[in-house]
Amino acid sequence: MxxxxxxxxxxxxxxxxxxxxxxxxxxxxxxxxxxxxxxxxxxxxxAAPDVIFVSTKPKENPTPPKQDTKPVRVEITHPTPMIKQQEKVVEPPPLPDTEAQPGDTVIPPGTTLGPVADKGDIAPPDRGEPLTGAHLEYAANPAPSYPSSSLRANEQGTVMLEVLVDVDGRPIDVRISRSSGYRALDAAARRQVLANWRFRPAMRNGVAVQAIGIVPVEFKLD
Structure with missing residues (x-):
């Protein structure tokens, strides 16, 4: 060891x-x-600075002053409308409510009429001279009534009448061309022809014209 x-x-x-x-x-x-x-x-x-404590609590917003919730009345002023002045229209006087008769002249509305001439200055339409010596054709020729005075007096005879016939066949003038010898018979014949007789219009070159002819009216007792 x-x-x-x-x-x-x-x-x-x-x-x-x-x-x-x-x-x-x-x-x-x-x-x-x-x-x-x-x-x-x-x-x-x-030298260290003082410590500043910062709060993390959010800052509360100041409560706004309470406003009056009463609705505000707003007055709307409408401008006064301007009325356009219209020209006064003068209406023509109403026309008389009359029905046009056959042969009347109808004047359309709005037609300007000239001065009315005196009736004495109005000349008949120029239809030319009447056809003289014409042979008048009857359209209607009823016999006249026999005058009672002529019946009592046993008057009879033939009246020759000169008749002016218009373009429509109506007699417009009747004259005694030759008398029957009795005034009552002549007057009765003239009245009947002028009032009740009708003729066929006379023609010239295809146009109706006035005509003058002689017609007999006979009064005879049986």
Whole structure:
């Protein structure tokens, strides 16, 4: 069995002193470095600003003043309409309500009439001269009534009448061409022809014209 002995260490006083001196120098240098920084740090701490606390609670909007909810009455003023002045229309007087008779002249509305001439100045239509000596053809020739005075007096005879016939066949003038010898018979014949007899119109070149002819009217007792 072997026994191992550890070597015995001997302390060197000179070496210990050198190490201690080096440690002391380093500690002094460290103090020199730390000493100037303390006032600066204190100054920094002293100069730190006050802490401002900011609240995260939302700011409440101020309540607007309560307005009157009563509806406002708005009056609308309509402009006064301008009335356009119209020209006064003069209406013509109403026409008389009369029915047109056959042969009347109907004047259409709006026709401007000229001055009315005197009736004495109105000339009959120019139809030319009547056809004289014409042979008149009867359209209707009823016999006249026998005058009662002539019956009592036994008067009889033939009246020759000169008749002017218009273009429509109506007698417009009757004259005694030759008398029967009795005034009552002549008058009765003339009245009958003028009032009740009709003739066929006389023609000239295809146009109806007035004509004058002689017709007999005979009064005879049985």
């Amino acid at each position: 072997h026994t191992i002995h550890a070597p015995r260490i001997q302390l060197d006083p000179t070496r210990i002193a050198s190490i201690s001196g080096a440690i002391a120098v380093n500690g002094l240098l460290l103090l020199l470095l730390i000493a100037p920084m303390s006032p600066v740090m204190k100054a920094v701490r002293d």
